[in-house]
Amino acid sequence: MKPVLRQVRALHRLDPANNDHLAAFRVAISVAVPSLMLLCAGRADLIIYAVFGALTGMYGRSEPHQVRLRHQSQAALVLLSGVGVGIFLSVNHLHSWWLVGVEALLAGAGSLFADKVRLKPNGPFFGILALGACASVATHVPWYVALLISAASAAFSLAIGFVGWVRGRAWQTGAARDVVPLRGTAGRLALVHAARYVLAVGAAGAIGVFSGSGHPHWAMAAAAVPLAGADLPSSVRRGVHRIVGTFLGLAVTAVVLVFGLWLPAEFFAEHHAAVLAVLVIVFQFTAELFMTRHYGLAMVSFTPVILLMTQLAAPIEPAVLILERGVETLVGALVGILVVVVVRRRRVPT
Numbered sequence: 001m002k003p004v005l006r007q008v009r010a011l012h013r014l015d016p017a018n019n020d021h022l023a024a025f026r027v028a029i030s031v032a033v034p035s036l037m038l039l040c041a042g043r044a045d046l047i048i049y050a051v052f053g054a055l056t057g058m059y060g061r062s063e064p065h066q067v068r069l070r071h072q073s074q075a076a077l078v079l080l081s082g083v084g085v086g087i088f089l090s091v092n093h094l095h096s097w098w099l100v101g102v103e104a105l106l107a108g109a110g111s112l113f114a115d116k117v118r119l120k121p122n123g124p125f126f127g128i129l130a131l132g133a134c135a136s137v138a139t140h141v142p143w144y145v146a147l148l149i150s151a152a153s154a155a156f157s158l159a160i161g162f163v164g165w166v167r168g169r170a171w172q173t174g175a176a177r178d179v180v181p182l183r184g185t186a187g188r189l190a191l192v193h194a195a196r197y198v199l200a201v202g203a204a205g206a207i208g209v210f211s212g213s214g215h216p217h218w219a220m221a222a223a224a225v226p227l228a229g230a231d232l233p234s235s236v237r238r239g240v241h242r243i244v245g246t247f248l249g250l251a252v253t254a255v256v257l258v259f260g261l262w263l264p265a266e267f268f269a270e271h272h273a274a275v276l277a278v279l280v281i282v283f284q285f286t287a288e289l290f291m292t293r294h295y296g297l298a299m300v301s302f303t304p305v306i307l308l309m310t311q312l313a314a315p316i317e318p319a320v321l322i323l324e325r326g327v328e329t330l331v332g333a334l335v336g337i338l339v340v341v342v343v344r345r346r347r348v349p350t
Contacts, residue, residue, distance in 0.1 A: 015293040023061035028285035030054040030157035034149070035277055044273035048137065048313040049146045051280065051305070052083050052130040053153030057161055058288065059120060065165035072161050074117045075126075076154040078110055082127035083150045086134025087143050096216075099135050100205035103128055103220050108198040111227075115190040116182050121291070122228040125221065128201065132217020133306065137314040192343070196227055200339040204332040211331075214316075215324050222246075222332025226340045238295055239337040245299025246329040250322050253304045257311065257318035276308045283308070 034050035059075035060068035085106060089099060110124025139146055182190045204223035208216025225242045229235030255261060256279060260268040268275065287301035307321060 013294070014297075017293065018062060020289050020291075020293065023058075024285050024288035026061075026160050027054065027057040027157075027288045028281060030057040030153070030160050031284045032281045034153040034156060035281060038149070039274060039277045044277055044312045045140060046146065046149055046313075047277055047280065048133060048309045049083060049150040050153040051284070051309055052079055052126075052133070053150035053155075054157050055079055055126050055130075056154045056157040058126070058291065060161065061120075061292070065162050069158060069162050071117075071120070072158050074113075075119060076158065078113065078119070078124060078127040079130055080147070080151055080154060081110075082106070082130035083134050084147055086131040086136075087139055087146050089131075089135035090137065090139045091143050095135070096209050099132065099217060100202060100209060100220070103131055103135075103205060103217065104198050104202035106131060107201040107220075107224060108194040111194040111197040112182065112190055115193060123224060124197065125224045125228060128224060129217075129221045129306075132215075132221060133310065136215060136217055137310065193227070196339050196343050197224060199343065200224065200227060200336045203339070204335040207331055207335065208328055211327075213324050213328055214320075215328055218325055218328035219332035219335070222329045223336040223339070225333060226336035229340070232340060232344070235340040236337055239333045239340075241294070241296030242299060242333045243330055245296035246303050247326060248300045249303025250307075250326050252300060253307045253325075254318070254322055256304065256308065257321070273312060276312055280305050280308050280312075 031051055031054040034054065035047045038044060038046050038050060053076075056072050056076045056079060060071035063071060085102060089095070089102065094102075107124055107128050110127050113119075114123050134146075200223040201220045204219040205216045208219040213219070222242055226235040226239040229238050256276070261275070263275075283301040283305045287298045287305060290297040290301075303325070307325060311318070311321065
């Protein structure tokens with residue numbers, strides 16, 4: 001009974017702060033500059049590509065500058081791969097089972113890469129989230145323009161993460177991020193972990209397709225969340241946080257999209273894109289504040305980020321958007337938890 005109570009209490013525990021506001025400011029600036037440039041250019045529909053490139057700044061948050069640069073470059077590779085494959089699927093109108101199969105396979109490949117270079121945040125989650133989101137919206141510009149926007153945003157994020165080095169301009173000798181050689185026991189464990197990603201993401205996507213949902217990629221992304229946990233209890237907690245945090249975030253999204261923030265209807269209609277773009281920046285800041293302290297709280301803000309930029313790219317009825325996000329997240333997170341429970345693995349040695 002005591003272990004159960006301990007895990008229940010852990011659901012509510014807020015980890016100590018560690019200069020989270022600095023990391024949040026870096027990510028907010030990385031998101032804000034390209035997003036506002038696109039907004040001023042009258043292309044708010046392209047903000048989705050800029051945001052996924054800017055998420056590069058979420059990695060290496062507390063590392064020395066040169067290590068952060070290397071770490072974020074590796075993260076940019078994961079994110080841009082997801083964006084690029086998503087754009088390819090969108091341009092060629094490859095949806096449904098194509099999306100499920102491709103995203104499941106790349107989730108496994110991304111898991112191997114993330115384990116090898118020890119990405120933090122763990123796993124390929126943001127890469128497959130970018131893949132599904134970009135595949136689900138029509139590409140209204142040439143494919144290379146969309147990819148270039150994302151790449152430029154990622155490059156700007158790298159620059160923001162490294163700019164603090166200018167103050168001291170001193171290279172820290174010996175500062176390096178170790179790479180885990182995927183051979184022997186470590187390799188076998190990494191392969192098992194990658195197989196879990198393929199299984200969870202594929203199963204969740206299949207359920208989404210069979211259900212007729214317009215956004216099965218949300219179920220696939222949610223299924224990947226528990227797999228980033230270090231052990232079984234933390235994996236289950238992440239799944240629970242994903243569900244509860246998303247549902248609270250959906251309530252916030254409803255206040256924006258359904259009730260228009262209670263702003264005058266004419267004002268909200270006239271400045272709709274600008275309001276949503278600014279809110280994406282604000283919510284990304286608050287999400288990053290709690291991303292390492294309490295995943296559930298982070299999801300309360302990160303959920304509106306995803307939905308608002310999706311609305312900017314491909315508007316649909318807000319009630320449908322919110323309902324499908326809730327159902328797909330619940331299904332995906334439960335599938336991910338089930339895979340974690342059934343297919344056990346020890347941690348890859350670090």
